[in-house]
Structures are given as structure tokens and as C-alpha cells.
Amino acid sequence: MKTTIATLLALAGAAFAAPATESASSPSPFPFSIDDVKLYHLKESNTWDLTIKVTSRDPYGAALGSTTCHSAWIDGATYVAPEVCEDTNYSFWLPNGAPDPQHWTVVVDGPAGQGEGSIEFGPKYRCEPYEGEIGNIDVECSTRNGGWFFLREREA
Numbered sequence: 001m002k003t004t005i006a007t008l009l010a011l012a013g014a015a016f017a018a019p020a021t022e023s024a025s026s027p028s029p030f031p032f033s034i035d036d037v038k039l040y041h042l043k044e045s046n047t048w049d050l051t052i053k054v055t056s057r058d059p060y061g062a063a064l065g066s067t068t069c070h071s072a073w074i075d076g077a078t079y080v081a082p083e084v085c086e087d088t089n090y091s092f093w094l095p096n097g098a099p100d101p102q103h104w105t106v107v108v109d110g111p112a113g114q115g116e117g118s119i120e121f122g123p124k125y126r127c128e129p130y131e132g133e134i135g136n137i138d139v140e141c142s143t144r145n146g147g148w149f150f151l152r153e154r155e156a
Helices: 002-017
Strands: 032-042 047-057 063-074 080-084 091-094 103-110 113-120 125-129 137-143 148-150
Touching: 032 103, 032 113, 047 103, 063 080, 063 091, 113 148
Parallel strands: none
Antiparallel strands: 032 047, 032 137, 032 148, 047 063, 080 091, 091 103, 103 113, 125 137
């Protein structure tokens, strides 16, 4: 028992001097995400109609606010031009078009800079035949299970 107090003091000193470990909730690298994707193929005009929600996030991923963005293009387009979102501080475009509706790249400009990410088929997003009541739509692609696609800072 003589060394117990000395040992405890030594261990406590070592614990305070040790470098801090990284927090499990460390800040995310870029503050935008794409949420609530709705992409429809219109049969008669052979066009795609896209609506996305862009959400700004704090460094830990909590939502701060969001805006809705919309675009449309002819099937097979290799570039979809920038469109201004409802909140005019944001705009987005598809630099490679969306030749495959189950995998496409999106770029978002906003107050925090420019973010880029891929929307890909999987548990968060899928395309399937449209079975709704609106005529002229044959394919519907959308997010599932609350899927968010976090963007990364776009390299210049």
C-alpha cells in the first residue's frame, strides 16, 4: 500500500500529459449534402426532370438549413448547365450529364465554396419503373431510407 498513492499520482500525471485522442464526432470535411433526390423520366419528350434538396450542415453534420433545386435535360445529355436554386446563394449542375440515372456526379456552389459528389445506386438511392398516377412518366429514381449524399470540396 505504500506505493499505491505514488503509483496513482504517476498514472494521473501520465494521463494528463498524454495527447488527446481524436473525437468520434470530428468535423466533416465539407458542409453540404444532397438529400431527397427525385428524378423522373418523361416518355413523350424523352427528358429527365430532377429535383434535389441541398442541405447546409455544421462541422458535425447537423442540418442548418436547406434549399430546393431543379433542372431538366434531354436524355443522353453529356452536360447539364448550372441552375440557380430557390435560395439564390446556391446553384448546381451535372458536369458529366446523367447518361446513367443510377450513377451521376453533381456539383453545388454555395456560400462555403464548391462541393462535388456522386449519386449512386444502392441502399440510399435507386431507380425503378414508375407506378404513380401521373401520366407520361416511366422511370422514377429517388432517395430511400433517409439517404444523404455528403459532398467533398471540389478540386480546381
